Amino acid sequence: MNDVSFLELMSRYAADKHLRPKSVSTYTGVVRLFRRYLGHEAYPSMVTRQMVIDWRVSIIRTKDKPDGITESSWNNYVRHLKALYSFGIKHQLIACNKNPFLDVSVKQPKVPKRSLQPLQIRYAREVLEVCRRYEHCYDERSKIHPAWFWQSLMETFFYTGIRLNQLLHIEAGDVNLKKRVFRTSAVGSKTHSESIMPIPDGLYPHMRKLIVAAHNSGFKREDQLFNVNRFSHRHKRTTMDTWQVERFFQSLSELTGYKMSPHRFRHFLGTSLMDSPERNIHITQSILHHTDIRTTMEYIHPDVEAMRRALNTRLPV
Incomplete structure (x- = not known):
């Protein structure tokens, strides 16, 4: 040993x-x-x-x-x-035969997933639109630059709930505007699986604008699509990384006064889909790429008013 x-x-x-x-x-x-x-x-x-x-x-x-x-x-x-x-x-690499980390986990409190409110999302959109108009009218960089690119990125998180690492691995050739779908590669997937995602109507104009800009900038099919460095002189890196996306959301949070992040958009989408009267657990599971349906079930929140009606209908004693 x-x-x-x-x-x-x-x-x-x-x-x-x-x-x-x-x-x-x-x-x-x-x-x-x-x-x-x-x-x-x-x-x-x-x-x-x-x-x-x-x-x-x-x-x-x-x-x-x-x-x-x-x-x-x-x-x-x-x-x-x-x-x-x-x-x-x-593999007998350690001179011991019992794992010291067995049964040392602790119970953790069940708290609601940190999500966003519709008003917060609308305000974030207004902030980005003001930045975009400022850049367009004055030909100067706003605090969030280039605003049109970050609009496309935020709307992608809003409409698809995609994980950050998945988004960073989308290539220009993964998007098919004609069929209104895009591919998420297994490389960036937490579940190590490739999938095809629809481009919702609300996302289409933003995705189309990004694809056109990528084409005009000479992107190849294998180039990283969400790469702010190719659309801005302020950013100097070769590829866009997690830090740049987090820096954007930090700036957006400062301007809106709300904590914004890719994961909160993901939780918002999951909650919205499961709160819908037409909710479909299996479709939601597919959209969020959950391997375990129990993870999807966590987005089902109790209907307080339904609980109240059930209690009120009890027969008096």
């Missing part, structure tokens, strides 16, 4: 599972936090369950420690480290 270091264990696990760069970064971040607590000289085989419990006590949020991490964050750490240890034990 070997006794590898945390870094060697992480390297072996990433190679064996053929992890994507983003997944490697996530695992590495969790391992780095744990090593910081243990001390960088510690080896995986030295870790006991009690040490894991002590780490949990030291970092999880409590009334006395409001700056600690949430229960969901802790459970996320546990999932990653438990997988690493299971791999190490199975």
Whole structure:
């Protein structure tokens, strides 16, 4: 039996599972936090369950420690480290035979998903339209530049609920305006699956404008479609990354006074579809690319008025 270091264990696990760069970064971040607590000289085989419990006590949020991490964050750490240890034990890379991360998760409070309100979305649209008109009339850059591009991006999140990583992997050749569909590649998918998405009527003008601009800029079919760097002199990167999208939403949040993010648009879409009288769980599951229908069911919220009517119709005693 070997006794590898945390870094060697992480390297072996990433190679064996053929992890994507983003997944490697996530695992590495969790391992780095744990090593910081243990001390960088510690080896995986030295870790006991009690040490894991002590780490949990030291970092999880409590009334006395409001700056600690949430229960969901802790459970996320546990999932990653438990997988690493299971791999190490199975392949005899760690000099121990029991996973110290078994049964150390905690119950996390069930809270509604953070979404957006229709008024907030309308206001965000007005803000972007003001920026677009300013740039068009004065030929100057607004705070959000180029506004027309970011309009297209925001509307794509609004109408499709697409995940950020999926959007960043859309290529110019993935969009078929004639059939009004676009392809989401398996590369950017959380579920590692390719799919075809419709382009709703409200999104079509924005998608068409983006495709025309891409064509005029000399895009090739394999070029990243949502790439602000190709449409703006302010941005200098080769491809658009997560940081640039997050920076846009940070600026939009500052201008609107509301927290805006791709995931909140995704939650808004899921809630809207499941609150509709014509709701179809399986169609919603397909649109949101959920592998487990239980995830889709989380968007069903109790109808308070229906509950009130049920209680009011009880026979008096």
